Amino acid sequence: EAGVTQFPSHSVIEKGQTVTLRCDPISGHDNLYWYRRVMGKEIKFLLHFVKESKQDESGMPNNRFLAERTGGTYSTLKVQPAELEDSGVYFCASSPGAGQGYEKLFFGSGTQLSVL
Amino acid sequence: SQKIEQNSEALNIQEGKTATLTCNYTNYSPAYLQWYRQDPGRGPVFLLLIRENEKEKRKERLKVTFDTTLKQSLFHITASQPADSATYLCALGLSGGYNKLIFGAGTRLAVHP
Numbered sequence: 001e002a003g004v005t006q007f008p009s010h011s012v013i014e015k016g017q018t019v020t021l022r023c024d025p026i027s028g029h030d031n032l033y034w035y036r037r038v039m040g041k042e043i044k045f046l047l048h049f050v051k052e053s054k055q056d057e058s059g060m061p062n063n064r065f066l067a068e069r070t071g072g073t074y075s076t077l078k079v080q081p082a083e084l085e086d087s088g089v090y091f092c093a094s095s096p097g098a099g100q101g102y103e104k105l106f107f108g109s110g111t112q113l114s115v116l
Numbered sequence: 117s118q119k120i121e122q123n124s125e126a127l128n129i130q131e132g133k134t135a136t137l138t139c140n141y142t143n144y145s146p147a148y149l150q151w152y153r154q155d156p157g158r159g160p161v162f163l164l165l166i167r168e169n170e171k172e173k174r175k176e177r178l179k180v181t182f183d184t185t186l187k188q189s190l191f192h193i194t195a196s197q198p199a200d201s202a203t204y205l206c207a208l209g210l211s212g213g214y215n216k217l218i219f220g221a222g223t224r225l226a227v228h229p
Contacts, residue, residue, distance in 0.1 A: 042219045043205070105215060
């Protein structure tokens with residue numbers, strides 16, 4: 001069974017540009033999450049999809065970030081325009097349950113984003 | 117303020133010994149707690165989950181305890197091996213919080229032959 005895949009693995013862009021990250025969850029997993037680690041700090045929650053609906057987007061830092069999950073399969077996270085403080089590792093995770101908690105998450109390897 | 121603290125310094129132990137990692141939290145009331153392992157350049161990998169009404173969980177060489185009075189979880193790896201070297205993350209799950217996990221910064225474990 002394929003795991004959670006993220007693309008690209010690395011992205012280097014200039015401040016003000018747009019970047020789109022993609023996540024393919026494990027097939028059949030209704031729940032998809034985005035997390036990120038910035039500046040060597042702890043991993044922080046960004047948002048949670050159940051199928052194509054946003055269950056919780058309380059961790060999204062501002063309106064420069066837009067996440068979508070059309071059709072309830074893969075998800076994209078777009079940053080527009082990117083700022084220096086957006087640099088970090090963006091992780092996607094998925095889980096198969098009802099999304100009510102108490103579930104283990106399956107993480108991808110992350111996208112390392114560097115904004116120069 | 118709310119915070120989660122894990123050993124900030126790396127933990128160095130000899131192969132065969134037991135590694136004990138600590139996760140303390142303040143001003144949270146977690147419904148459950150999870151431990152993950154992370155290797156460089158990889159995403160976290162789930163290890164164990166323990167609920168607030170459970171004192172201890174075991175899985176092979178791993179053991180986790182959860183003390184809601186002390187607001188602390190301990191993670192033990194017995195008979196440690198160099199392959200256990202990695203960063204270990206604790207993550208809190210809140211009641212009603214779906215799977216929104218709150219992560220600690222992690223503890224780096226190095227097991228020496």
